[in-house]
Amino acid sequence: MGGRLQGKCALVYGGGTGIGLACAEAYAREGAAVFVSGRRESRLQEAVSKLSRLGKAGYEPGDATIESDVARVTAKAVAFMGGLDTLLVSSGDGHVGSIFAIKPEDFRRVSDANILPLLLGAQAAAPHLLKAGKGSITAVSSMYGLVGQKERIAYCTSKAAVIGMVRAMALDFADKGVRVNALCPGYVETELALQVVQQEADPEEALRRKRLMHAIPRAGRLEEVASAAVYFAADDAAFTTGQALAMDGGYTIR
Template sequence: MRLNDKVAVITGGGRGIGQGITEKLLAEGARVLIAQRQPLDAPLATHPSVAWVDADLSTREAPYEIARAAEDAFGGAHILVNNAGMMFEQSIEDMTEKEWERMMAVNMRAPVFLAKALLPQMRQRGGGSIINIGSIEGIGANPWHVAYCGSKAAVHGFTRALAVDLGVDGIRCNAIAPGWISSDLSADYINAQPDPTQAHDDLMKLHPTGRTGKPEDIGAMVVFLAGDESTFITGQVMVVDGGRTAKLPLPF
């Protein structure tokens, strides 16, 4: 297995995209510390290679609590996956500074300072891999996503900057920009449309692959970026979207 003896820290690793990433990491032999507020569901809760730390990423203390938990549970981390994030739809006229600041705290500040908190552990191990989950909305935009798009574009930017700064330590930093990934939340969104069947069909037409993504699609890319096959790849934003952003829309 490609990640034997490696320890990965993943935020929000117990649900949605994060769970898909966790399951792929475990399948490749990694031990995983999941940092999130919700307790883990079975079978992750009882998995011998999984530990959990209760962490509120909106707080300034969370990155350092997570780093201590990684040291206590597994002796330190080789891999960081900054997966957890939040999203809301809000026009700039209605958005408050408090809402903006919370988005930036969770989506941007937490990943940056978690990388800082884990840096000594990665240096001690001779290097590592930081993988930030961005979004195609860090490249394009949907309506009323000023804060979300801003935060994800920032994730892509600091990914490149960390890659430049940390290369000397043997630490690579890349981002993944997922497109539409199927989940309970995305299904609820489709079902809330006036014509869910038509909405689903229209969504499929946006994807040259003929389908939307699955959490394990992102997990597979994480495993690649965490492993030895990608040691010459750093500072990149890997788009995983079934070709959605490559396809030019037509007005008819």
């Protein structure tokens, strides 16, 4: 076990699976107490069973787009860990659809799923982060928040909005000891991503294309994203705020 986050108290939304769970695990390995939340209690129980082997870990189910749920989760996390100085928001959703086809209700659903968790999570956490005297907020955006992508109008718009919110919040918090940054991964083979690929007519070919779209011809790895999340949460990043880190194998520089 490392020690870069020793003594820190981290709340992770979307922490039951995928990138959120990988980040929670990396936090725990570096010495932080962790508290995870998501909508599926069974997955949270599985996650905490794993995280508890590394250190103090708890969970509370909730919908990160609902203000009352976020308030309840935050209160439970603070009570469980004895404070809160680290917040990571990995909750979100996607949608395939162009400007010609998308329905307003689908655009609204994806926007709410990708934007509200960061807004509500940061608002609920703010008093505790300020009380801690120093802290960090990390949002999981996407490389598609930095560049456009065909038939991803809702996803690109909402992930770009996350980056805009990160930059605005970073300035709000800058003189108060709290830093705010965004991770912008390329294609990472999470459980959900692989399930989506299986819906393609030729899953193997679809997966091959997704891997090769990066200049570094492979998918990103969960542990690579998690490593960057640890850096943003650590005191090593005390002079880093308002940044959107592209972890995309060179996709956005082509």
